[in-house]
Amino acid sequence: MTSGTVLAFGAHPDDIELGCGGTLIKLAQAGYDVVLVDLTRGELSTRGTVEIRAREAAVAADLVGAAARENLGLPDGDVGSTPEAKRKVAEVIRRFRPGLVLLPHAEDRHPDHGHAGRLTYEGTFLAGLSRYGTALPAFRPQRLASYMCWEPFSPSFIVDVSAQFDRKMAAIRAYESQFSAADPTYPPTRLTSPSALRLIESRMAALGAQIGVPYGEGFLVRGVLAAASPFDLDIHSF
Numbered sequence: 001m002t003s004g005t006v007l008a009f010g011a012h013p014d015d016i017e018l019g020c021g022g023t024l025i026k027l028a029q030a031g032y033d034v035v036l037v038d039l040t041r042g043e044l045s046t047r048g049t050v051e052i053r054a055r056e057a058a059v060a061a062d063l064v065g066a067a068a069r070e071n072l073g074l075p076d077g078d079v080g081s082t083p084e085a086k087r088k089v090a091e092v093i094r095r096f097r098p099g100l101v102l103l104p105h106a107e108d109r110h111p112d113h114g115h116a117g118r119l120t121y122e123g124t125f126l127a128g129l130s131r132y133g134t135a136l137p138a139f140r141p142q143r144l145a146s147y148m149c150w151e152p153f154s155p156s157f158i159v160d161v162s163a164q165f166d167r168k169m170a171a172i173r174a175y176e177s178q179f180s181a182a183d184p185t186y187p188p189t190r191l192t193s194p195s196a197l198r199l200i201e202s203r204m205a206a207l208g209a210q211i212g213v214p215y216g217e218g219f220l221v222r223g224v225l226a227a228a229s230p231f232d233l234d235i236h237s238f
Contacts, residue, residue: 005033005067007098007141009089011079011116012042013057013071014175018200019147020102021064021168022161023217027100028065029164035096036061036069039085039116040076047186048177056175063171079115081122087134089123094136105146105153105220113149145219148203155218156225158207162214165204169197211236 006027010016016024016036028034038057041050048056054071061069072088079085093101101124106117121144126132128140145156161168173179181192190196207216211234227233 004031005035005096005098006100006102007035007037007093007096008102009037009039009104009116009120011039011104011110011112012045012076013038013053014042014060014172014178015104015113015116015149016102017060017064017168017171017175019104019149020217020219021171022164022204022215023102023147023159023219024064024066025164025167025171026159026161028067033067034065035098036064036066037092038069038071039074039079039119040112041071041073042076044076045178046189047183047192052177053175056177060171060174063167063174077112079112079119081115081119085119086123086126089120090127090132091134091136093124093127093141094134094139097139098141100143100145101141102145102147102219104149105151107153108149108151110150117146143221145221147217147219152203153218153220155207156221158211158216158218160208160211160213160215161204161217162208165201165215169201172197172200 008016008020008024024034042053043050057069074085103120104113104117106114108114124144128138130138178191181188204215207218208214
């Protein structure tokens with residue numbers, strides 16, 4: 001693939017859709033090749049099964065408009081920067097050669113989310129080292145940005161996803177085992193609460209309000225953003 005490829009990583013199936021689904025839909029609609037990479041199969045989830053989650057993930061990927069979805073099969077509940085895990089991330093980076101990588105923020109209430117962010121960063125860094133041995137040549141993407149999981153942060157930039165909001169929510173609802181309380185086989189969780197999807201919507205509305213649009217998704221980058229001119233920026237100061 002080319003620099004027109006976007007690679008998004010998540011600890012569990014549904015993390016990507018929750019954190020940056022609207023942005024990915026927007027990029028797919030603009031012609032970018034969007035690839036989703038789940039680090040685990042979510043085997044420790046209170047609700048559903050690995051097989052159910054895999055089917056739901058496939059439906060959600062179609063709604064996002066993803067060109068591909070992969071699962072690295074790391075242990076749920078024990079995501080960490082092991083040599084094997086970093087190698088798997090580096091190999092994916094080298095294989096798809098993305099121009100943009102989206103990863104979970106490295107600080108979150110769920111340990112797997114934070115560990116996934118750090119693992120993805122470390123694996124991406126290693127992918128750019130020519131002496132780090134894999135079957136594929138070294139490659140490091142031009143752009144890396146973290147998306148929000150449960151813990152908020154002050155974003156470096158916010159993407160207007162107002163036009164993609166309904167489709168994003170449909171992709172999230174594709175994970176019926178996680179967000180629907182209709183199946184009494186499993187106990188309720190915070191995600192099956194009627195307020196869960198409203199909280200997601202309210203956060204997107206709050207982010208959108210910061211840039212004067214109905215809905216937004218926030219991202220954090222290391223360092224500062226460069227601009228050839230202030231006129232290249234869509235600044236919302238008042």
